[in-house]
Structures are given as structure tokens and as C-alpha cells.
Amino acid sequence: MTEDIFRDLDEMQKDALREIGNIGAGNAATAFSQFLNRKIDMTVPSVEIMPISDVPEITGNIEEIVAGILLEVMGEAPASILFMIDKDSVEKLVGLVTDQEVNFDELDDIEISAVKEIGNIISGSYLNALNKMTNYNMIQSVPECAIDMAGAILSSSMIPLSKSSDHALLIKTQFIDGEEKIEGYFFLIPETGSLKKILEAIGFDLG
Amino acid sequence: MTERSVKVKMAEYGVVESPDQLITIGLGSCVGITLYDKYNKVGGMVHIMLPENRKGLKPAKYADTGIPLLIEEMENLGAKTNYLKAKIAGGAKMFSVSSKDSTLNVGERNVIKVKEVLKDLGIRILGEDTGANYGRTMKFFTDDGRVIITSHKTDDKEL
Numbered sequence: 001m002t003e004d005i006f007r008d009l010d011e012m013q014k015d016a017l018r019e020i021g022n023i024g025a026g027n028a029a030t031a032f033s034q035f036l037n038r039k040i041d042m043t044v045p046s047v048e049i050m051p052i053s054d055v056p057e058i059t060g061n062i063e064e065i066v067a068g069i070l071l072e073v074m075g076e077a078p079a080s081i082l083f084m085i086d087k088d089s090v091e092k093l094v095g096l097v098t099d100q101e102v103n104f105d106e107l108d109d110i111e112i113s114a115v116k117e118i119g120n121i122i123s124g125s126y127l128n129a130l131n132k133m134t135n136y137n138m139i140q141s142v143p144e145c146a147i148d149m150a151g152a153i154l155s156s157s158m159i160p161l162s163k164s165s166d167h168a169l170l171i172k173t174q175f176i177d178g179e180e181k182i183e184g185y186f187f188l189i190p191e192t193g194s195l196k197k198i199l200e201a202i203g204f205d206l207g
Numbered sequence: 208m209t210e211r212s213v214k215v216k217m218a219e220y221g222v223v224e225s226p227d228q229l230i231t232i233g234l235g236s237c238v239g240i241t242l243y244d245k246y247n248k249v250g251g252m253v254h255i256m257l258p259e260n261r262k263g264l265k266p267a268k269y270a271d272t273g274i275p276l277l278i279e280e281m282e283n284l285g286a287k288t289n290y291l292k293a294k295i296a297g298g299a300k301m302f303s304v305s306s307k308d309s310t311l312n313v314g315e316r317n318v319i320k321v322k323e324v325l326k327d328l329g330i331r332i333l334g335e336d337t338g339a340n341y342g343r344t345m346k347f348f349t350d351d352g353r354v355i356i357t358s359h360k361t362d363d364k365e366l
Contacts, residue, residue, distance in 0.1 A: 068301075148359055163257060
């Protein structure tokens with residue numbers, strides 16, 4: 001079955017995917033830092049392989065209301081990029097951009113645009129790194145934003161992948177600004193066929 | 208008697224006997240379907256993600272294979288198909304614009320397919336809270352068959 005590639009990855013391939021996440025997220029953290037003019041750190045990316053049913057709980061709180069920014073990656077290896085930020089972090093981040101007090105429960109259009117732009121910058125630099133490593137020319141869609149339950153955002157982001165697999169592979173990174181406790185989850189979610197293409201592009205022979 | 212509350216994850220299903228409860232959290236474009244046989248006091252819930260299972264994948268992930276599977280499991284607990292009544296929730300469009308139309312309308316397509324499958328099986332829909340652009344949590348009480356929908360955007364609704 002098509003999904004076997006998710007379960008059959010060996011350690012070396014997982015390491016390679018982690019490394020892609022590392023370089024991509026490193027690039028993104030730099031762009032993020034420059035945009036905010038402050039130091040943003042990231043955790044070491046993890047490669048998470050799980051039954052699709054478990055994905056909505058991946059952040060530990062399925063019911064938490066968060067901001068989710070979703071982008072589609074189009075080109076050689078289609079994927080989705082999802083950036084999720086919690087309530088406090090949205091208020092702090094948007095406050096840094098707009099220089100005003102921000103209330104998460106009453107975000108206006110300009111503040112939502114700021115949230116999308118943050119997602120745009122981070123995923124753009126992540127994708128740039130991915131393109132350099134793979135020699136692909138993938139582009140991203142305009143960002144879409146939803147403020148809702150983490151579970152509803154994650155489940156809806158799984159739709160393209162779920163069409164051909166009961167398992168999901170996500171490359172997960174957390175961004176952290178220690179001083180301000182800004183935390184966000186960044187997920188690269190390759191569609192089933194894309195994983196093979198990414199691995200082959202970086203030198204694995206998958207037959 | 209203490210009732211249990213059984214959680215139904217995405218692309219999964221659950222069946223219980225009265226007065227246990229079934230709950231599914233975070234329905235976005237997915238659709239939650241509850242079926243209730245009030246005479247035999249058996250309830251079931253399935254959380255589907257997509258309309259049609261074309262590749263032989265996990266049955267509970269799809270409307271066309273998930274609903275028949277749920278009915279089969281309910282029959283094993285003593286339910287009768289001709290007593291079953293349905294309530295459905297979800298099928299939202301969580302993200303407003305999309306370059307891929309098929310992704311865009313998956314919530315709507317899910318709802319259409321669920322209704323078609325239920326109609327073909329002769330099962331009436333007694334309550335529905337679908338569409339719009341927000342996530343929902345669905346809680347099903349099998350003591351009397353009521354379903355409560357909670358969301359971040361609206362007050363609680365009873366189906």
C-alpha cells in the first residue's frame with residue numbers, strides 16, 4: 001500500500017528528514033528573528049509518524065483555541081505547511097508587529113493579516129531551504145488563517161494526505177522566544193508520494 | 208449506575224449501550240454521525256474525514272464505508288437498522304480560500320455524501336448542524352438520544 005513508506009522509513013532516512021527540518025526551520029527562525037528584530041530559537045525538529053487518528057492530539061490539547069496558518073506547497077513534492085500559535089503568543093507577536101495591545105478574542109482584519117504574514121515569512125524561508133536541498137522549484141499558496149480548536153485545524157489540514165494514507169508523517173518544530181514565551185508549532189506535512197520524491201532528491205535510492 | 212463517556216477519534220467509530228455517552232472533539236471539515244436505536248438503547252458514532260473510500264483504506268475514515276461499518280457494529284449490540292435515526296454535525300470550511308478546489312469543498316462534499324448514504328439506507332436525519340467555518344465538538348447522550356454541539360463561535364446547540 002502507498003502508505004507503507006511512512007512506516008518503513010529506516011533510521012537513516014528519518015535522520016535525513018530531521019536534517020531537512022533542521023535546515024528549513026533554522027532558515028525560518030532566522031527570518032522570524034529578523035522580522036521581529038529579536039532572537040527566536042527553535043527546538044530540534046522531530047519526525048512524527050502516527051496513525052492519522054492521533055494527529056489532532058499532537059500538541060497535547062485538542063480543544064485549545066489557537067491560530068492556525070495553513071499553506072499549500074505546490075510543485076514536485078506537494079505538501080502542506082501548518083503553523084500553529086497559541087493565544088498568548090498571537091497577542092505578543094501581533095503586538096510586536098502592530099505596536100498595539102492585542103486581544104486574541106477580537107482580532108480585526110489587520111491583525112489577522114499580520115498573523116498570516118508571520119506564517120508566510122516563516123514558511124517561505126523554510127520552503128526556500130527545502131528547494132535548495134532538493135533542487136526543486138516548489139512554491140507556496142497564499143496563507144489561510146483559522147482561529148479555532150487545535151483539533152479542528154489539525155484534522156482539516158490532514159485532508160490532502162488522508163486521501164491516500166491512514167498514517168501521517170509530520171516534521172514538527174517548535175519556535176521559542178524565551179523572554180516573551182512565544183511558542184509556535186510548525187508542521188511540514190508531505191503528501192504520500194512526496195516523501196519518496198524528497199528522499200530521492202537528497203540521494204536515497206528507494207527503487 | 209455510572210455512565211461511561213467514550214471518546215471517538217478522527218477516522219474512528221464507537222458503539223455503546225444506554226446510558227453511556229459518545230464524544231468527538233474538533234470536527235472541522237470532518238463530519239460526525241450519530242445513530243440511535245431508542246428501542247434497544249444502542250448508540251453509535253463515527254467521525255469521517257472524506258466522502259468515498261476508493262483505495263480500500265480505513266473504513267471509518269469515509270462516509271460510504273464508515274456508516275455501514277457503524278451499523279454492523281451496532282447490530283452486534285442488538286440494534287435494528289430500521290429503528291436507527293441519525294444526527295450529523297461538522298462539514299465546515301475551516302480555511303477560507305484555497306488554490307485546490309477539491310480541498311476547499313471537502314466539508315460540503317462530506318455532508319452531501321453522508322446524507323446520500325443515510326438516505327440509501329433508509330435512515331432519517333433528525334438533527335443537523337453543518338457547514339459554516341468553525342470547528343465543533345459533538346456529545347451524544349444515549350439515555351435519551353440527545354446530541355449537544357459546542358463550538359468556539361456559537362452557543363451550545365441541542366440536536
